[in-house]
Amino acid sequence: MLTIKDPTKGLVAHGVSTCAGCGLELAIRVILDVMGENTIIVIPPSCSALFSGFGNETTLRIPGVQGNLENTAAIAAGVRAGLEYQGKGDINVLGLAGDGGTADIGLQSLSGALERGDKILYVCYDNEAYMNTGIQGSSSTPMGAWTTTTPYGKPVKRKNLMQIVGAHGIPYAASASIGYIDDLRKKVVKAKAAIAEGPAFLHIHAPCPTGWGYDPALTVELAKLAVSTRCWNLFELVDGSKVNITKKVNKVKPAEEYLTPQKRFTGIDATTLAMVQTQIDKDYARLELLAGLSCETDSAA
Amino acid sequence: MERTTKFVQGNEACVEGALYAGVNFYAGYPITPSTEIAEALSGRLPEIGGKFIQMEDEIASMCAIIGASLTGHKVLTATSGPGFSLKQEAIGYACMAEIPCVIANVQRGGPSTGNPTHVGQGDINQARWGTHGDHAIIALTASNHQDVFAMTVEAFNMAETYRTPVVLLFDEVVGHMREKLVIPAPGEVEIVDRLRTSVPKGVDYRPYLPREDGRLPMSDFGDKHRYNVTGLYHDMWGFPSANPKIVNELLRHLVDKIENNVDSITRYKEYFLDDAQYILISYGSSARSAIHMAKNRREKNEKIGVLELQSIWPFPSELVREKCANAKAVVVVEMNMGQVLAQVKAAVDEPNKVFLANRIDGKLITPTDIKGLLRVIQGRGI
Numbered sequence: 001m002l003t004i005k006d007p008t009k010g011l012v013a014h015g016v017s018t019c020a021g022c023g024l025e026l027a028i029r030v031i032l033d034v035m036g037e038n039t040i041i042v043i044p045p046s047c048s049a050l051f052s053g054f055g056n057e058t059t060l061r062i063p064g065v066q067g068n069l070e071n072t073a074a075i076a077a078g079v080r081a082g083l084e085y086q087g088k089g090d091i092n093v094l095g096l097a098g099d100g101g102t103a104d105i106g107l108q109s110l111s112g113a114l115e116r117g118d119k120i121l122y123v124c125y126d127n128e129a130y131m132n133t134g135i136q137g138s139s140s141t142p143m144g145a146w147t148t149t150t151p152y153g154k155p156v157k158r159k160n161l162m163q164i165v166g167a168h169g170i171p172y173a174a175s176a177s178i179g180y181i182d183d184l185r186k187k188v189v190k191a192k193a194a195i196a197e198g199p200a201f202l203h204i205h206a207p208c209p210t211g212w213g214y215d216p217a218l219t220v221e222l223a224k225l226a227v228s229t230r231c232w233n234l235f236e237l238v239d240g241s242k243v244n245i246t247k248k249v250n251k252v253k254p255a256e257e258y259l260t261p262q263k264r265f266t267g268i269d270a271t272t273l274a275m276v277q278t279q280i281d282k283d284y285a286r287l288e289l290l291a292g293l294s295c296e297t298d299s300a301a
Numbered sequence: 302m303e304r305t306t307k308f309v310q311g312n313e314a315c316v317e318g319a320l321y322a323g324v325n326f327y328a329g330y331p332i333t334p335s336t337e338i339a340e341a342l343s344g345r346l347p348e349i350g351g352k353f354i355q356m357e358d359e360i361a362s363m364c365a366i367i368g369a370s371l372t373g374h375k376v377l378t379a380t381s382g383p384g385f386s387l388k389q390e391a392i393g394y395a396c397m398a399e400i401p402c403v404i405a406n407v408q409r410g411g412p413s414t415g416n417p418t419h420v421g422q423g424d425i426n427q428a429r430w431g432t433h434g435d436h437a438i439i440a441l442t443a444s445n446h447q448d449v450f451a452m453t454v455e456a457f458n459m460a461e462t463y464r465t466p467v468v469l470l471f472d473e474v475v476g477h478m479r480e481k482l483v484i485p486a487p488g489e490v491e492i493v494d495r496l497r498t499s500v501p502k503g504v505d506y507r508p509y510l511p512r513e514d515g516r517l518p519m520s521d522f523g524d525k526h527r528y529n530v531t532g533l534y535h536d537m538w539g540f541p542s543a544n545p546k547i548v549n550e551l552l553r554h555l556v557d558k559i560e561n562n563v564d565s566i567t568r569y570k571e572y573f574l575d576d577a578q579y580i581l582i583s584y585g586s587s588a589r590s591a592i593h594m595a596k597n598r599r600e601k602n603e604k605i606g607v608l609e610l611q612s613i614w615p616f617p618s619e620l621v622r623e624k625c626a627n628a629k630a631v632v633v634v635e636m637n638m639g640q641v642l643a644q645v646k647a648a649v650d651e652p653n654k655v656f657l658a659n660r661i662d663g664k665l666i667t668p669t670d671i672k673g674l675l676r677v678i679q680g681r682g683i
Binding site for chain 2: 107134137
């Protein structure tokens, strides 16, 4: 019989084979802490697959399905439907995939689950490229970033995943960051409550020292910088319409402060940098506008 | 222009071959152990005015090269087992619509996610029958980087000659190993360019009307002619048809254009076959071990030879039958459960003298593995 010896008190063991300074590892510890033992996790082949372990180095203390790259949400939907049919609807079903497995190849499967109202929590940890296969660009890679398939820097802006998810009008969606753990934890709590009604979605910014090229000790600091430069905004999207900005950045820093410490932006030119800053400003203005509209709707009601 | 010598990975040798053959469009999706092909072309293609696109998934990658091929480009995508599975419907489309394209499958251990960073040769039958319905396909392979280069050039040439998808069945060992590659001087190796129609603009162009030699001249989409492309059975204008005569003739054409040319398509190498009593049949990285073992045993005067297959589909049955006619035993060396073995057994006169030397554990089969089995066959014990 396989004996797993592990002194950890949480649901994720220590000594996981992620890279030093992995942002995802912080995220998964918080998520599972909130979701609890009564949870089944679905993960694709990706960095998250490292948490299903290798050999007897199994790192999660909950049942897990490692599916294919394109169908995390579909497998989660099937597990959930199977459980509901058996009267075991109290078991949480959690999908955890990266940006490639969510915004690229997994988008169809995610959209299907959101449209059907499958009662699952889907978490996209976003390290902004295909890191597990060796840093290839994804639709979440920011403009100007070097990856092995964008050797001259990514020429186009990233996909707005939260907006796509929001278009499905699901009960709860939120962006979060491993730089703001308390905020992340609150959002997981809300998401867990929301899946009684329908799908919940979390989009978590998870810096990757290996792929971005920075000192692994700076992961949390860099995650915070992403927020304080508005390169990553923290907000909730309730029922697809009510926008709530959970971290308002009053003293905004220029994007350059966040980009410069990362080697992937070494080759960015002034024109692209200006385009990046313009896009950031536009995105935030739009977010504030939507948040304002949501407030008016509230007061009117 | 001179030849250039490089020290490269097999995946880079594939890139060099593709560029030599004239590839100017690549669409792909990251997957181990083929990703280096995409990575290299993401830098190289823009340098020569070509186009590199990273698509959102494997299906999209296959479809994008189909679209680009129609506009007149020489196109490539690269993948591995799981991605090759996803591409299958579109590969069938390219067979049906007769669209030249090259798909490199750098094989890893399967099925499913399998053994991503280790070698396997389990996609032989998938290359043949991965897509549904009767069809024919060309699949080439190679055991060293010079041949990876050569077979990649051949793949593009055959794709254009037969207007068909061509599969390059490499494997993880060949893809990731580094060795010397001599890139021929321009013009040294023949390049087959696309056969384009001479029908002028405004004159009835029939994209699916074969010439006497069976080839179908193409017209670049967006250039002179308006025509239809479909995955449905279609007439010579490309318009859908369920007419039994048209359906019957088209399917026979799709299969015959390749199966009837098996002699022209067949590529192989032979080592010490003339007087060989024991013949090893192999391909890809496992052929390296077979050749090594045969050379080694020849020094001890054992009459062992190797037939290295470089084209797997259409299977060169007649070649295999002839070469093996006088052998005491034939050993198929491969890293799967016997996929080429079944073809060899079907090809030879005495199938009971054909044996399998295989490894399926993600490790490269070694000369010692083969020697052990051969000694048993020879009645000499291990």
